[in-house]
Amino acid sequence: MSDTRRTKVLIIGSGPAGYTAGVYASRAMLEPILVQGIEPGGQLTTTTEVENWPGDTEVQGPDLMVRMEAHAKAMGTEIIGDIITSLDLDTRPYKAHGDSGTVYEADAIILATGARAKWLGLPSEEKFKGFGVSACATCDGFFYRNQEIVVVGGGNTAVEEALFLTNFASKVTLIHRRDELRAEKILQDRLFKNPKIEMLWDHGLEEVTGTENPLGVEGVRVRNVKTGEVTEIPAKGVFIAIGHAPANELVKDKLETHMGGYVVTKPDSTETSIPGVFAAGDLTDHKYRQAVTSAGMGCMAALEAERWLAEQDLDEGKDETEPLGYGAPVEPAAE
Ligand code: FAD
Ligand code: NAP
Numbered sequence: 001m002s003d004t005r006r007t008k009v010l011i012i013g014s015g016p017a018g019y020t021a022g023v024y025a026s027r028a029m030l031e032p033i034l035v036q037g038i039e040p041g042g043q044l045t046t047t048t049e050v051e052n053w054p055g056d057t058e059v060q061g062p063d064l065m066v067r068m069e070a071h072a073k074a075m076g077t078e079i080i081g082d083i084i085t086s087l088d089l090d091t092r093p094y095k096a097h098g099d100s101g102t103v104y105e106a107d108a109i110i111l112a113t114g115a116r117a118k119w120l121g122l123p124s125e126e127k128f129k130g131f132g133v134s135a136c137a138t139c140d141g142f143f144y145r146n147q148e149i150v151v152v153g154g155g156n157t158a159v160e161e162a163l164f165l166t167n168f169a170s171k172v173t174l175i176h177r178r179d180e181l182r183a184e185k186i187l188q189d190r191l192f193k194n195p196k197i198e199m200l201w202d203h204g205l206e207e208v209t210g211t212e213n214p215l216g217v218e219g220v221r222v223r224n225v226k227t228g229e230v231t232e233i234p235a236k237g238v239f240i241a242i243g244h245a246p247a248n249e250l251v252k253d254k255l256e257t258h259m260g261g262y263v264v265t266k267p268d269s270t271e272t273s274i275p276g277v278f279a280a281g282d283l284t285d286h287k288y289r290q291a292v293t294s295a296g297m298g299c300m301a302a303l304e305a306e307r308w309l310a311e312q313d314l315d316e317g318k319d320e321t322e323p324l325g326y327g328a329p330v331e332p333a334a335e
Helices: 016-027 042-046 061-075 123-128 137-144 156-165 185-193 291-316
Strands: 003-012 033-035 078-080 084-088 094-098 102-111 115-117 148-152 171-175 197-200 203-211 216-224 230-234 237-240 244-246 277-279
Touching: 003 016, 003 094, 003 291, 016 033, 016 042, 016 061, 016 102, 016 291, 033 102, 042 061, 061 078, 102 291, 123 203, 123 237, 137 156, 137 237, 148 156, 148 230, 156 171, 156 185, 156 237, 171 203, 185 197, 203 230, 216 237, 277 291
Parallel strands: 003 033, 003 102, 033 078, 102 277, 148 171, 148 237, 171 197
Antiparallel strands: 084 094, 094 102, 115 244, 203 216, 216 230
């Protein structure tokens, strides 16, 4: 059944950016609605230990996100389990169409749809997705107890996934296309000390190989990028960890994007090219992509939405003879 919900501020996304925006918008008495999307809690729900969230020396990603949700709710954010399928930003109030059939009408929108795992784009990767090929070690690692696994990538995610997978696997081979990792040094130290992990430098994944019936992975074919030599590595699980791309589907034709699809915001701001539409977190951030920076941008977006809405109220109720803006005009000082 279709239903219409009206709100001053609609927050789309339930990662650190969305929930923090919820906390701030609620405390500004804007009674925000937050739509969670397909991954309630966002990317941190796909990891285990988080060691760089201020105030927690170590916290489990899913636990942190449950706490953030509870915090936003306690402050007054209405949290809804729905997915926004399209946005109408041509007329105000803006409209967001939910997969449930609900239409959300909003004076201001905070986009916090984050990012999603990238894939290599190989036909064999596609074929074995869900049958041995995965992009989430915490979700699927358990299936590979005492098996050999390969991980592809050289950033923080790849190293963390390789380390995590040693809890299950008999051996983990980390395949990287260069001869040095991009991951933080502390993670590299842990990686190189782990006896279950073998590094395969300067190699690219060419093909995932396996059985047809039942569909299942048996190994990978890799090529040395310097010599061209091809090698086969046995593996039951293949984890692709080559980074994330911004989840910009709702706005890629409506807002300016750059650096591979990240939504452009004004300098030092979360304002986009459409007034009243703000963007925060990994959707806009090609540089830092951290939970704490996303939360910071969620805060900025809510504060900016609050100010923007206040300006709209002033404009709507203004006496045309009065100057625009906050407060009374300043009288010239007496001589
Ligand atoms: P995300 O967390 O990506 O959340 C996006 C939200 O948008 C999701 O809730 C999704 O459901 C929702 N959404 C998307 N599309 C729609 C739609 N159409 N309608 C409604 N909702 C929608 N960072 C750290 O600081 N420390 C770490 O230790 C760390 N570990 C990580 C480990 C892994 C495996 C990964 C993948 C990332 C890690 N990061 C870490 C990075 C961190 O998770 C991200 O920077 C952060 O989650 C980004 O927050 P966000 O709110 O922008 O978006
Ligand atoms: P990333 O930092 O962008 O690293 C992606 C890695 O994959 C790079 O090493 C890259 O190689 C490689 N790669 C990219 N495309 C490839 C391809 N087509 N074929 C083979 N290899 C390819 O991504 P990430 O590791 O997912 O991290 C994303 C963000 O989340 C980062 O900002 C990261 O700091 C953050 N994060 C933080 C933590 C933490 O704080 N503990 C944990 C996880 C993620 P090159 O190095 O050659 O470019």
